[in-house]
Amino acid sequence: MRRFLQVTWLVVRKDLRVESRNKEMLLTTLFFAVSCVLVFSFGFVRGGEAIEGSASGVLWITIAFSGTLALGRAFERERHHDALRGLLMAPVDRPAIYVGKLVGVLLLLAVVEALVVVMVAFLFQAPLFRHGWWLLTLLSLGTIGFASVGTLFSAMLLRTRSRAVLLPVLLYPVTIPVLIMGVSGTFALVQPEPDLVLARVWVSLLFFFDIVFVTLALWTFEPVMTE
Amino acid sequence: MNRRLFPWLIGLSLVFFVVAPILIVRAPLEQEMGLIQKIFYFHFSAWMAMYLGICILGISSALFLFRRKPAADRLAVSAAEAAIVFGLMGLITGPIWAVKSWGVWWNWDARTTIALILELILVAYLILRTYGGPGSDRLAAGLGMFAMANLPFLYVSTNIWRTIHPPTSVVPTLPVDFGIPLWWSFAGFIVLCLALLTARVRLEEQRATLDRLYLALEDE
Amino acid sequence: MPPLQITDFTQVTLSGVSRHYGRRRALSRVNLVLSAGEIIGVLGPNGAGKSTLLGVLSTLAEPSNGDVRYGDLTASAGGAPLRAQVGFLSHELQLYPELTARENLEFFAGLYGLDRPAERAHEALARASLSERADDLVEGFSRGMRQRLALERTLLHAPRLVLFDEPFTGLDEASCGTLVTRLQQLRTAGRIVVLATHDLDVVSQLLDRAVLLRMGRLSELGSKGSLRERYRAALAEAPRGRRPVPSGPSGSGPGESPA
């Protein structure tokens, strides 16, 4: 177990170090998220006011879109100089590599989400901070669910030719439950009369989703990555 | 074995399908929805056949991924295709029912939505197999397992998200007059699903044989 | 540190190893014994299956038929401890250009669970004669410098079996010389070294044995005459595919098209 965490930490630290050098992923993803929210504003704002209930949808769709972008980039880096082969050749528990990459993506998305939440609250006049802790729980569980599936998929798609197209094609249908849960949970929080009971239902559903899909991803990572 | 099984299965499903309309016609009319409710017998059964296909897909994908059984992979593709066909049946009969009962073709009814999402996942599965290049069977097997694991979550989340559909609990408590044609057509669809599966697996086996033959030719 | 059990082996045996993608063979019934203290050259034109062979040897790819034994172990039984004994330098160098030379080495030392990673990295940098550039980003390195660094990265954990895929392409003469010396050291140290290359001039003095891969089929090169002559002769008589195979839906993948 200690070794597992050690390998995870090595991979995370490596990714953070690379990112701190060129900030490419962070800046491009942030910019993409900002333009996403803006584009949505033109679709969902009428006469200076946001259409009721659109904020939660915009928030989660932006997260899903920028998440896909980040996932693609995160593994493109491993593919670039065949570095992934170096990782897979190492005598380590391969799931530890998966967890390392997942944590890296989660950290990046956390930064992106902090900005997106503020933007959506500001541009869509949504009371997102009224139940800040609930929103934080929803966001973290939802992001873990989305990124755990996404990390596995973009890792396994590295071997295929049309990976840039295939990632969203595979990822969105499989993670639709996360989107439904996240959007509905957020909507329960921001509607005029917040429904905390319903929000709790969605949070617990997300929790189970995360447990099942992280376990499944850890379990399938090794056989999927060997040729 | 496969080859001998197919004529029996297809014959049996024909018996089911020829008798089913008679039973359905004889069944009493449902009070609130009237005649259109009779779609239910096929609609429900098509869903069940689709779920069966997805479960077979998930289990055989796991077998292929962890036990490396090529036969399991052939079963997985076949199950995915069959599930798509039955899903389409449900997806087309659903709106026909909806337009009569609720006046709109599509109302985001929970079960139709689930089927639509599952259909998307299954099509993604086939896309991955077609365009993934060499080794994509392994990747597709991973996706197949995720599809099956998604079933309960899709079910619960869509049901809470949107419910107009007659609740599922109605099914077991249907009076006998409704029940007999329902379970009859249910059985018919399951047998049909198995028949289509055996035929499709046969196709996949012949393809594998052809591949082996070409390899043998090349080896000479 | 992890108690990686030592899986020692002095021989790698391939018996009847085939690997196919759909209906196209990349390797066809390859039999080969690799022994310690030998440098074996795998020669052959592009797309002959050299990379596939190295992939199978590295345990990353599984053979479709036949088996590979490392001593008594198969790849699947060996698992991580076996991977700890294999070094693989593919044509792409498996380095992170955004990290410094030292960071690259320390990262892999950590992954391999080596003790004293900093010292190991230091020594490796000295061997690669990159001590002065240790803290520069690999991005700014020339091909030769990167190659030297990648070589030391591959040998960091002192693997028993070392695989090189086209290690000489793009190297200047000095780097070539270093690589040759390093390979000779590995031979004296009793390692098993496999070189896949189509560059005959550099390796002709180096190889203890050469085999030819052509369309996935392996044949030994005789010992008479110069390497180039033997290579020519072998190419001329190497088996050719007798029938063109129509490429089906699953027929994509590496493989030389029949002449």
Next chain:
Amino acid sequence: MHLDDLTGVSREEARRWRRVALVLILIAGLGGPGQTVDAAQPAEQSVPDGFVPMDDVPAEEQLPAAPLLAAAYIVVWVLAIGYLWTIWRRLGSVEKELAEALRRVGETDGA
């Protein structure tokens, strides 16, 4: 090399398969239309007593149920038979290729 073992298919078996498929399509052709008649029959008798309107739309403006019901059942039949037909087509072409490959093997074995 025993080629029959390799492929597991003889010409006779291929013919038997094709016959099965032909019978199926014939039955489907007969069964399909019969189906719509079956579905249409109860419509005439059921409309007067079984029809309970759901909303306030006048009865003559509502969609008739019988054609919709028949359409739904036909869709099911068409999809099932259509899919079976695509399998049959694909199987046919694969088996043709297989026979061709076997013939070539036979030629070289003879030579």
